[in-house]
Amino acid sequence: MTNNRSREEAAEYVLKTSKEHDVKFIRLWFTDILGMLKSFAITVEELEGALQDGMGFDGSSIEGFARIDESDMVAMPDPDTFDLLPWRPREHRAVARMFCDVLRPGGQPFEGDPRFVLKRNLKRAADMGYTYYVGPELEYFYFKQNPDDPTSPTTQVLDKGGYFDLTPRDAAVDMRKDTVLQLEEMGIGVEYSHHEVAHSQHEIDMRYTDALTMADNVMTYRLVVKEVALQHGCYATFMPKPVYGINGSGMHVHQSLFKGERNAFFDSGDPYHLSKIAKGYIAGLLKHAPEITAVCNQWVNSYKRLVPGYEAPVYQSWARRNRADLVRVPEYKPGKEKATRIEFRSPDPACNPYLAFSVMLAAGLEGIDKGYELPAPVEENVYEMNEEERLKRGIGVLPASLLEAIQLAEKSELVRKALGDHVFGAFIQNKKIEWNEYRTQVTEYELDRYLPIL
Numbered sequence: 415m416t417n418n419r420s421r422e423e424a425a426e427y428v429l430k431t432s433k434e435h436d437v438k439f440i441r442l443w444f445t446d447i448l449g450m451l452k453s454f455a456i457t458v459e460e461l462e463g464a465l466q467d468g469m470g471f472d473g474s475s476i477e478g479f480a481r482i483d484e485s486d487m488v489a490m491p492d493p494d495t496f497d498l499l500p501w502r503p504r505e506h507r508a509v510a511r512m513f514c515d516v517l518r519p520g521g522q523p524f525e526g527d528p529r530f531v532l533k534r535n536l537k538r539a540a541d542m543g544y545t546y547y548v549g550p551e552l553e554y555f556y557f558k559q560n561p562d563d564p565t566s567p568t569t570q571v572l573d574k575g576g577y578f579d580l581t582p583r584d585a586a587v588d589m590r591k592d593t594v595l596q597l598e599e600m601g602i603g604v605e606y607s608h609h610e611v612a613h614s615q616h617e618i619d620m621r622y623t624d625a626l627t628m629a630d631n632v633m634t635y636r637l638v639v640k641e642v643a644l645q646h647g648c649y650a651t652f653m654p655k656p657v658y659g660i661n662g663s664g665m666h667v668h669q670s671l672f673k674g675e676r677n678a679f680f681d682s683g684d685p686y687h688l689s690k691i692a693k694g695y696i697a698g699l700l701k702h703a704p705e706i707t708a709v710c711n712q713w714v715n716s717y718k719r720l721v722p723g724y725e726a727p728v729y730q731s732w733a734r735r736n737r738a739d740l741v742r743v744p745e746y747k748p749g750k751e752k753a754t755r756i757e758f759r760s761p762d763p764a765c766n767p768y769l770a771f772s773v774m775l776a777a778g779l780e781g782i783d784k785g786y787e788l789p790a791p792v793e794e795n796v797y798e799m800n801e802e803e804r805l806k807r808g809i810g811v812l813p814a815s816l817l818e819a820i821q822l823a824e825k826s827e828l829v830r831k832a833l834g835d836h837v838f839g840a841f842i843q844n845k846k847i848e849w850n851e852y853r854t855q856v857t858e859y860e861l862d863r864y865l866p867i868l
Contacts, residue, residue, distance in 0.1 A: 424493035425465040428512070432458055435498060438507030442469060442489045443633070444514045445528050446476045447840050448712070449766025451633055453511075454489075464491055468517060476516065476526050477840055487524055489514035495630055500599040501641045513630050525836040528768035532629055535772040535832055539779060544671040544678060546775050549605075549622035549755070550632060552763040553663035554639060555656055556586050556614050557649045567649035569657050571614030589650075590616055593642045600638070602631050612660040622668065622755075625771045632767040654711070654762040655718035662719030664726060665763040667774065668744075670755040671695065680746075680754040686734060686791075687746040687754060693788040696741050696756055698781020699774065700730050700789070703740060703760065705826035706773040707812050708819035708845060709833075710761035714852045717815050719762060722797045727759045730810040731792040738796050740812070760812060769833060769841070776832035816852070820845045 419427070432440070439455045442464070446452055452475055456464055473487030491512040502509040516527035523530045539546050558570040572586050590607045597604055603621030618639070620631055636652055643650035655662035671678045671691065679692035688696075711720060719726050725738075732741035742757040761770055780786075789808060796809060804811075813819040820842060823829045830838045 419494070421493065424496075428465060428491075428493045428496045429462060431496065432461060432510065435508045435510075437498070437510045439509045440464075440491075441499070441509065441511040442491055442514050443511055444476070444489060444516055445633060445766060445768065447526065447528060447766070447769075447837055448844060449528070449633075449764075449769070451637060452476070455509075465493060468514075470519070473516065473524065473526070476524075477844075486519050488517040488519060488521075490517050497600045500596040501638075501645065513633075525834050526840065528766055528837065529626075529629070531833055531837055532626055532768040532772050534834065535775050536625060539671065539775060542779065542782075543673050544779075545673075546625045546771070547622055547670050547672060547755075548625050548628045548771060549620065549668040550628065550761075550763075550767070551617055551619050551664075551666045551668070552632065552635060552652065553615055553617045553665070554650055554652045554763060555612070555663065556589060556616060556643060557651065557656075559647060559649050567651070571657075572648065586614065586616060589642050589646050589648065590618065592645070593618060593639055596638050596642060597635060600634060602634060612657070615661065615663065625775070629767040629771055636763070652763040654713065654716045654764055656715075658718075661725055663763055664719070664759065665761045665765065665770075666757050666759045667761055667770075668755045668757045669774065669778070671778075677752050677754050679756070680751045682751075686743060688743065691782055692754070692756065694782035694784075694786055695778035696732055696743075696781070697786035697788040698777045698779065698784075699741055699756075699758055700732060701786060702773075702777035702780065702826070702828050703730055704810065704812055704819075705822045705829055706777055707760065708816070708823035709773045709829065709841070710765055710770045711819065712765050712816075712845065713762075714816045714848060716762050716764070717813070717819070720760065720812055720814070728812050728814075729796045729804065730812070731796050732756075732788075733791045733793050735793060739792060743791075769837070773829055773832045776828055780828055816845060817849050820849065 437458050439457060440461055441453045441455050443451060443453050454471060456469060468488035468490035470486055470488055473485040491514050495513040496510060499509045499511055515529055516524040518524050536546060556572050557567050560566045560568050594604045594607055605619045605621050607618040609616055620635060639650045652663060679689055680687060681689035720728050722728055727738060727740040729740060731739045733739045734743045734745060740760055742759060744755060746754060758774055813822055824842050833841060
């Protein structure tokens with residue numbers, strides 16, 4: 415959480431709060447390169463030492479599938495991220511958590527830590543005078559658990575509701591309510607919660623904040639949603655496209671740059687109320703969107719969502735009203751200059767938020783830095799244009815598979831620079847391993863289609 419406390423004051427608060435709430439275990443959280451939440455627990459007796467010197471652990475756990483030799487690393491807790499876990503019993507010794515920065519044994523930041531990657535990109539923005547704010551909208555599904563095997567979820571929906579439907583009181587309504595309450599208990603502000611377009615699909619929107627806090631919040635949010643679902647005997651998933659034939663789950667990311675208290679994206683004299691900085695930022699996102707797609711849509715399954723016809727954007731266009739476009743600019747409301755923002759609509763909620771926010775910011779800053787010209791908005795439905803029309807208007811397309819996305823990312827200097835050599839190399843290697851595993855599978859589709867006739 416962003417505030418003006420010194421690290422010493424924050425650490426003192428952690429020790430005091432742990433004593434007041436009778437905390438016994440503190441979970442130290444960090445993520446691997448793929449955005450999987452990693453954790454180990456320490457007892458309260460180790461807390462003071464951990465806050466001062468960090469805790470050693472095996473750093474190869476950060477590498478995802480592409481494991482390297484064991485290497486010693488240090489998890490340094492960030493005391494500003496201390497919170498009690500609301501789903502754990504408070505009586506008889508509570509449990510808390512803190513996010514960690516991963517350091518080398520000598521105390522230098524480990525370049526393979528996704529949190530460090532984001533901090534490095536935020537420093538570039540700060541050096542240009544900007545603070546980067548984001549507000550992601552994460553969609554997800556609730557499914558019934560398999561009664562014979564709770565660890566093996568079904569894709570059986572809980573409701574037949576649609577967009578903003580008020581379904582009769584049921585498990586999904588209660589789960590959303592309990593999730594919001596638990597998020598707020600952990601200091602994460604919530605703006606909206608509602609039913610999404612597909613059956614059993616839901617969305618809870620967190621309040622706009624700085625990108626580092628939000629990346630931590632996204633990791634917390636995903637875990638809270640899943641924990642609450644399990645408490646209700648259900649399963650929640652952020653898989654981008656779990657069910658054939660209906661909408662997948664996206665993570666539309668609202669974003670803006672501030673200079674101090676002023677929104678750098680706002681210009682009262684522009685027809686769209688967008689400043690030159692905002693236009694450069696959008697142009698950067700549009701131009702570099704194909705090469706950052708592997709990071710924002712990082713799974714084989716992500717590309718089952720990024721297809722025409724299911725509201726997911728696949729073309730490089732922007733507009734104000736049209737929700738088919740890759741970048742949407744919400745309409746300006748008088749007196750709400752600070753709310754001026756742009757919405758990048760292609761990412762999905764299963765990405766690593768530290769890396770996704772990093773490459774989005776890098777693309778936008780590149781547009782500002784290099785003075786990219788923003789193309790004209792496309793208010794018509796891009797999906798209804800034929801290929802010739804789109805080519806004539808210079809509307810490109812996002813990669814259609816993880817393989818295509820990897821190939822574009824691998825050639826991208828922008829992605830390499832944003833992620834740093836270590837994460838860039840390990841991420842590409844991870845994705846190639848995933849693609850090779852996927853392409854050798856024999857699917858039900860192939861068996862149903864070809865076995866009877868070939």
